[in-house]
Amino acid sequence: MADKSSLYGLIGRKLGHSWSREIHERLGSSPYELWELEPEEVASFICKGTWKGINVTIPYKKNAAELADEQSARVMQLGVANTLIRQSDGSIFAENTDVTGFGWMLEHFFKTRFDLSARDALDSKEVLVLGTGGAAQAVSCALSGVGARVYFISRHGEDTYATLLERHSHASLIVNTTPVGMYPNCPDSPLDATVLSEMNDLLGVLDVVYNPIRTGLILQAERLNIPAESGLCMLVAQAVHASELFQGRQLDESMIETIVHDLKTQTQNISLIGMPGSGKTTAGRRLARLLGRPFVDLDDACAVAAGMPVADYITAHGEQVFRKLETEILADYGKRSGLVIACGGGVVTQPHNYELLRQNSFVVMLDRPLEELSLQGRPVSQAKGIEQLAHERMDLYRSWSDTILTCTGSPDGDANALMTLISS
Structure with a gap:
């Protein structure tokens, strides 16, 4: 201890x-x-x-x-x-600084996403709070303070997860206060994947869990283009107010956004996706060295788990068996923090990998001209051809990524360009 x-x-x-x-x-x-x-x-x-x-x-x-x-x-x-x-x-x-911390998060969310105050957005509107514990009580206090009609959703009683759509399909906001989805049990979600899609009046989704950056619930909202935010803002805001009490002095509230930005930058993984041969491994290794971070090549990690090179494993067992192994390895590394991860070119072919990758990563697509991509040692590329792979995967690379980097022509150039992207 x-x-x-x-x-x-x-x-x-x-x-x-x-x-x-x-x-x-x-x-x-x-x-x-x-x-x-x-x-x-x-x-x-x-x-x-x-x-x-x-x-x-x-x-x-x-x-x-x-x-x-x-x-x-x-x-x-x-x-x-x-x-x-x-x-x-x-x-x-x-x-209880959770109340003021969540209140800050609530105001920040509606101001930045809708240019509204929380009261203007939620006065007399239904808000669903998932959970009934201590965090739920603090969240409810802040929500009631802006005029919201708060309903607690739990496993028992009138308002349960099973009756949520039947009783509250027109709710304006959902706030998760349960620990479901918290590291290391991520990216779990307290709600079935279909629930959010049937709530047409939903303005946003908030989650007090902050690790990972994108919880399972936040990722569900993201896929439906519903504005969403996890609990890092609340964590920092409540810490500022607690620290003021600890030290007996007032702190500058502008520190909240600065610390949130810095924590995201420091703790999020940087994950590289793109076509086979686009330079993810070489650029990622150099980027990790520049940042002083651990580097993970998913293909290498799969090879260690398989006991043989990836190309040999695919040849021996088939691509689908390899994809299952790749997902298991990604589930482990994707939930961690502060890594540089180079993904295999086919990671986007498995829909469930979206949540595993994006839960705690800033995802960058490396875009290299097709004519520059090599087939050597790549059985899937050899079997299907570069053009066919590009046809199947390019839209997925783009939709899974936070940003796209046009390759510079050298690993060092790509690593330096990535440094610029990350710091901007």
Whole structure:
């Protein structure tokens, strides 16, 4: 366990997904540690620890509220706290900065996507909150504050996932507050893939989960062109307000967008797709070296798993058997953070790979002239021909990518061009 003498930190049961340390170091509330606690450890840690300020996440927000000596009005209303401050007399004060964090996210979403205030967008409108835990209570508080009519969707009761379409098909917003889809169980979604497609009045989808960047729910919305955003904005915004309480000073709210941008840049994978022979591996390896990131070539990873070169495996077992293996390898690496990934040319031929790739990646298509692509050592290219492969895949490459890079003619040139794209 981390050093319990640290001034600040986060308590929860599983914290492998957390980016709170990086955020609080930027805000000045450091040293900041992550403390994974079992339920029987929580009371002693909170009441007897030497910490100055702590954040609290799943599943201990109710414990935090109950163990505090003093509660804010918001905590008394909700019964859950995500921020504890040890006051000068040694007593513990409980606050819930999730409410202000989600409120900031909500306003930012409607301002940037619709040029509307949250109240103008949601006053008297139905909003569905998936889940009933501590995060759901904070989200509901913020939504009620802008006039929304909030309905909690859970596994039991009147409003369930099974009756969602029957009872609330005209809802204006969906907010996921459950941990479904959180790393490493991604890209899972709390909703069946068909639900969003039948909600014609839906303005947007929000998810308080922030790792991966695009949760399964966000990816479902993305495919339907429904505006959507995962919880990184909320995470940073609530951290800013918590840090103000920790440090006893006001912070500049403009830091929120800056930190969100920087975290995305630092943690998102950079995944390269494109035709076989377009230079994904050579450019990706050089890019990884420039960025100081680990490099993963999916074909090499598949070869290790198969125990033979990919070309030999395809020849021996057929392309479809290889595609299944490729998907398994992508499922592992696609959920990780901070990698440069070179994908095989056929990764886009399997629809499920879309979610696996895009959940935590900035995806770049490398576009090289067909006449420059080599067939050597590429059994699928040899069997079908470059022109046929291009006919089958080009539209998929374009629709799966965030941007397209026209190859420069050299791996170093492509890597430098990629650096420019990423930093812009």
